[in-house]
Amino acid sequence: MSTLLLGVNIDHIATLRNARGTNYPDPVHAADVAERAGADGITVHLREDRRHIKDRDVRILAQTINTRLNLEMAVTDEMLSIAEEVKPVFCCLVPEKREELTTEGGLDVAGNLAVMKHACERLAAANILVSLFIDADKKQIDAAVECGAPYIEIHTGQYAEATSEAELEEELARLVEGIEYADKLGLKVNAGHGLHYHNVKPIAAIPQLIELNIGHAIIARAAFDGLATAVADMRKLMLEARSGV
Ligand SMILES: CC(=O)[C@@H](O)[C@H](O)COP(=O)(O)O
Numbered sequence: 001m002s003t004l005l006l007g008v009n010i011d012h013i014a015t016l017r018n019a020r021g022t023n024y025p026d027p028v029h030a031a032d033v034a035e036r037a038g039a040d041g042i043t044v045h046l047r048e049d050r051r052h053i054k055d056r057d058v059r060i061l062a063q064t065i066n067t068r069l070n071l072e073m074a075v076t077d078e079m080l081s082i083a084e085e086v087k088p089v090f091c092c093l094v095p096e097k098r099e100e101l102t103t104e105g106g107l108d109v110a111g112n113l114a115v116m117k118h119a120c121e122r123l124a125a126a127n128i129l130v131s132l133f134i135d136a137d138k139k140q141i142d143a144a145v146e147c148g149a150p151y152i153e154i155h156t157g158q159y160a161e162a163t164s165e166a167e168l169e170e171e172l173a174r175l176v177e178g179i180e181y182a183d184k185l186g187l188k189v190n191a192g193h194g195l196h197y198h199n200v201k202p203i204a205a206i207p208q209l210i211e212l213n214i215g216h217a218i219i220a221r222a223a224f225d226g227l228a229t230a231v232a233d234m235r236k237l238m239l240e241a242r243s244g245v
């Protein structure tokens with residue numbers, strides 16, 4: 001069975017820094033520690049309101065990390081221009097609402113086909129690998145194919161928020177069905193949002209998945225155990241699930 005990659009989202013290192021307006025903790029330092037602990041990639045979400053990651057972080061990370069930068073961003077002209085200039089390896093296009101606490105769902109690619117197609121073409125022309133953050137919904141998966149995006153990231157938020165065993169099973173089944181469908185259509189499939197140490201294994205065991213992007217839980221665990229341990233422990237759980245442990 002193929003391996004499963006871990007992209008570590010370091011947004012909330014920036015949240016902590018910005019809480020006091022200091023220059024520490026620095027996401028650039030966090031990326032280095034995460035990479036040395038086994039992260040396969042670094043993910044940051046440059047929100048339009050710059051509530052955590054700042055432009056400076058993205059620019060320095062693009063020049064300093066040793067793995068792959070995955071820049072999450074809204075589909076706006078401003079963000080597309082930043083991506084074209086900074087040239088991360090991956091750009092994950094995500095929906096964004098100014099007032100949301102965190103990302104609440106997947107993109108409506110099917111309902112905004114022309115805009116999404118144009119964004120995918122702009123990024124592809126800049127040699128950036130595009131990923132569309134969508135729900136495990138066949139209509140959205142078909143639309144991602146139509147846009148020519150090589151990757152999708154399946155939103156696992158509803159699975160993470162399930163409040164009963166039955167709901168969890170139902171959400172997992174929905175994710176598996178969508179991931180299998182996307183894989184059959186030739187999309188490369190990642191997943192993420194709300195994954196933590198106690199819910200990651202069933203997702204990590206889905207064989208078609210290439211990478212999981214995980215942030216909040218790892219940064220929260222890092223406050224007690226240190227970032228290197230938090231990354232290594234998450235990676236261990238993912239790889240155990242992949243090898244059937
Ligand atoms: C797109 C996605 O699922 C998340 O990575 C998102 O970036 C989380 O945003 P916050 O880090 O602001 O919660």
Ligand SMILES: NCC(=O)COP(=O)(O)O
Binds near residue numbers: 009153195213215
């Ligand atoms: N795209 C998902 C991501 O980067 C991390 O989300 P979370 O683990 O912070 O919820």
